[in-house]
Each structure stands twice: as structure tokens, then as C-alpha cells.
Amino acid sequence: xxxxxLRSIHIHPVKAFRSLTLPESEVEPWGLAGDRRWAxxxxxxxxxxxxxQPRLSCAVAESSPGGGIRLSAVGHPPLTVxxxxxxxxxxxxxxxRKVEAVPASDAAHQWCSAYLxxxxxxxxxxxxxxxxxxxxxxxxxxxxxSLADGxxxxxxxxxxxDALNSALAEGPHAGEGPLPMNRFRPNVVVAGTGAxxxxxxxxxxxxxxxxxxxxxxxxxxxxxVDQGTAVRGREPLHTLARLRRHDGRLLFxxxxxxxxxxxxxxxxxxxxxx
Numbered sequence: 001x002x003x004x005x006l007r008s009i010h011i012h013p014v015k016a017f018r019s020l021t022l023p024e025s026e027v028e029p030w031g032l033a034g035d036r037r038w039a040x041x042x043x044x045x046x047x048x049x050x051x052x053q054p055r056l057s058c059a060v061a062e063s064s065p066g067g068g069i070r071l072s073a074v075g076h077p078p079l080t081v082x083x084x085x086x087x088x089x090x091x092x093x094x095x096x097r098k099v100e101a102v103p104a105s106d107a108a109h110q111w112c113s114a115y116l117x118x119x120x121x122x123x124x125x126x127x128x129x130x131x132x133x134x135x136x137x138x139x140x141x142x143x144x145x146s147l148a149d150g151x152x153x154x155x156x157x158x159x160x161x162d163a164l165n166s167a168l169a170e171g172p173h174a175g176e177g178p179l180p181m182n183r184f185r186p187n188v189v190v191a192g193t194g195a196x197x198x199x200x201x202x203x204x205x206x207x208x209x210x211x212x213x214x215x216x217x218x219x220x221x222x223x224x225v226d227q228g229t230a231v232r233g234r235e236p237l238h239t240l241a242r243l244r245r246h247d248g249r250l251l252f253x254x255x256x257x258x259x260x261x262x263x264x265x266x267x268x269x270x271x272x273x274x
Contacts, residue, residue, distance in 0.1 A: 004192040004270040006206050007158060012185065013069050014061040014122070015039040015147045016049040018227060019182060024265040027209045027258050030128040030144045031152035032187055034063045037128070039092070039101070039147045040112055040120045047094045047147070050222045053116055054230040067124075071108070073115050081108045084124055092123055094132075094147065101147075102126045134257060138215045143257050151214055151255035155198065156186040160252065163195035168239045176235040182227045183236065184219070184252055190270050197272075198254045207268035210259035218249035 010019040015036045026033040038061065040048040050056050061069045064080060072078040081104055089100035101123035103109075108122040125131055125147050134143040135150055145152050158181070165178035181189055188206065190198075201213045219240060224232045240250035 004190055004272075006188060006264060006266055006268040006270055007191040008181075008189045009264065009266060010182075010185070010187055010189075011035040011063070012061075013038060013063050014059070014071075015047065016053070016056040016222075017059045017061045018057055019185060020060075020062065024263055026263055027153075027261050028128070029152070029258055029261060031146045031148060031258075034067070035187060036147040037067070037125045038069060038104075039094075039123055039125075040116075041092050041123055043119055045090070045092050047092060048116075048120055050225050051220065053118075054225045054232060055116060057225055057227045057230050059115055071111055076111065076115055079107060079111045081105060081122065083126075086126060089126070090123070095149070097132075099125070099132050099147070101131070134214070138255075139257070140212070152258055153187040153211065153256040154185070154217055154253050155188045155190060155204075155211075155256055156181060156184050156253040157190045157193045157195075157198055159191075159193050159195040160198065164236060164239060164243070164252065167243055168235055171239055171242070173234045173238055176233045179236055180227075183223045183225070185222070185227075186253060188256075188264070192270075201254060201272050203259070203273040204256075205271045205273065206264045207262070208260075209262040209264055210273075211256040212259055214255045214257050216246070216249070216251040217253040217255050219252050223252075 009022045009025050011032050011034050012019050059073045064070050068082040070080045084102045084104050091098045092101050104122040112120050112122050128146045134145050168177040204211050244251045
């Protein structure tokens with residue numbers, strides 16, 4: 001691990017939209033600045049993801065000053081959406097748990113509904129410091145998370161992706177590979193490790209920022225969605241089921257919780273702490 005470095009940084013301003021690649025990012029207690037502070041909900045208030053709507057992978061949300069976003073997609077005029085005024089929150093449901101969020105403008109709801117062809121609304125997480133705790137079975141007191149699936153950050157390694165792709169190439173769905181890292185929608189990607197080294201990490205630092213390794217990441221059908229075309233396949237879940245099944249979960253990557261805040265930059269050294 002002596003030569004491990006941060007290879008890339010990614011945020012997803014709207015949950016389930018296409019990822020953005022950054023040269024550096026501020027680390028906040030609940031995740032990277034601007035990551036998954038917005039989400040779409042259906043008529044029942046349930047958060048919509050690529051599990052239900054793989055076309056979200058082809059929609060783009062770029063961060064704008066003040067926390068707003070600019071929505072764009074092929075065939076749809078771009079729309080700038082400001083942070084909604086704090087006129088009151090509404091309950092939304094994310095993986096069966098209630099979270100309070102603030103509705104965006106009617107124009108934002110209309111843009112997102114027109115893109116998907118079904119009624120949806122866009123909401124903003126106004127106060128990540130208080131709205132949503134990390135899973136108490138794997139959290140320390142006071143840890144919170146944005147609208148990410150469960151933890152503030154996800155780390156993956158290039159060596160593990162290479163190992164996965166090598167195994168995939170020997171399987172029945174070899175034609176689907178090799179898969180790019182964006183299938184796994186990480187926040188930080190590390191180069192210079194061995195394959196699956198991250199299984200043994202308990203704490204790491206990226207540059208001057210420390211992180212607790214909370215839990216391996218169980219993978220779902222979203223990983224089978226081509227992030228450029230929204231077409232679903234069989235992989236990597238078929239190969240992960242052969243290689244990386246543990247307690248009924250298919251594992252790739254590790255969930256992180258920040259221990260400190262600060263700025264991380266591509267090229268920063270990555271160190272493992274015991």
C-alpha cells in the first residue's frame with residue numbers, strides 16, 4: 001500500500017443521475033460536498049433510483065454556485081434549479097425509512113417528469129447534519145449521511161476491478177466485459193493496491209483526511225446498468241455471485257465515514273491505518 005494514490009473523485013448531485021468527475025473535493029461529515037443532496041420521488045414519496053428507472057443514468061446534474069444544480073439530458077432543454085427556500089419539509093421514503101426533504105420548484109418537477117415520462121418530484125436534503133443517521137448497526141454516535149444509499153462515501157480499487165474483469169472474461173457473459181468503474185458509482189477510486197486489499201482495511205487516510213471503513217458494500221441491479229446507454233445486462237452480479245458472496249450479499253467496494261474534514265485531491269497518497 002506504500003504507493004497507493006487517489007486515482008479519481010466522483011459525485012452525484014442528484015441521486016441516481018450520471019456521476020461527475022472532479023479533480024478535488026471537500027469532505028464534509030456526511031460525504032463529499034454536493035454529493036447526493038438531491039433526489040427524485042414518486043407519487044408516494046418513495047425515492048426513485050436506477051433500480052426502477054435505469055434511464056436516470058443518462059441524465060446529468062451539474063453543481064452550480066450556492067448548492068443549486070443544472071439539469072440536462074439529450075432532447076431536453078437544460079434547466080437551472082436553485083436550492084429551494086426553507087418553506088417547510090416533506091417526508092420522503094428511502095429504503096423504508098422516512099427522511100425530511102424540501103421540494104424543489106414546479107419547473108424542476110416538470111423537467112424530471114418529462115424526461116422519465118412518469119410523474120416525479122425533485123427534492124433537496126436541506127440539513128444533512130440532522131436529517132438522516134447512518135445505519136445504527138454500523139455507525140458511531142452522531143454519524144449522518146446524505147441521500148446516498150447508506151454511508152457517506154464509497155471507495156473502490158482499480159486492482160479489484162481488474163480481478164473482477166478477469167474472472168468475468170472466463171465466464172458465460174464474457175461479452176459484457178470488461179466493465180468500467182462507473183458501474184459501481186464510487187466516490188473515490190484508489191490505484192496502487194492489490195486486488196481485494198480493501199477487505200482488510202479498518203481506517204484509511206486520503207491526503208490529510210481520515211476515514212473509518214464501516215462495512216463492505218453489497219451490490220444490486222444498478223451495477224448491471226450501462227451508465228452511458230441505460231441498457232441492463234447480467235454482469236457484474238453473475239460474476240460477483242461466484243467470487244464475492246458473503247452472508248447473502250454480493251460485495252464490491254467499502255463504505256466510508258469521514259473521521260475528519262478537509263480537501264482531497266486526485267494524486268493524494270492513500271494510507272491504511274491499523
